[in-house]
Amino acid sequence: MTETTEPTPPTQAADRPALPDRLSVDPRSPHHIAAVFEHEVGIRLNDKERNDVEEYCISERWVKVPAGKALDRKGHPLMIKLKGKVEAFYK
Template identity: 90%
Template sequence: MNEATPTPTPTPFPPLPDRLSIDPRSPHHIAAVFEHDVGIRLNDKERLDVGEYCISEGWVKVPAGKTLDRKGNPLMIKLKGKVEAFYR
């Protein structure tokens, strides 16, 4: 018997939005994008700790050390510069 096993078709990457957040409570969170590995560059240096970004306004939010806010979430600081988002 020669049954051909179907090859999985690669899922196309959804377009990266102008603004994206890793927080699922945020209105800028898009779960389909996080099914793939997303990379962020700030001023031509790749950052691995980005919590939110906006390409058009040129900023990223990263945790400020181990500091937590009163709800237990990391305290975020905004860094400005040239922001690029890409799939790895």
């Protein structure tokens, strides 16, 4: 009896781009990388997962989140910067 071993598919981590130090969901930003957003990205701030992060920087230890329902004069949400330990990961 011979066993056939099928090649294993590449792991999901191998086909994902590395998460950058700074990333923004705004396509107009120079820190927006579309390839990263093909996969679901999670952010932890001070060991608590956040779902409302618009931009983060790991080395500078901050995230930007919308400040309630307030909008600027162009109709974009106003952002506030929260500081702490930032971790980015793929879900």
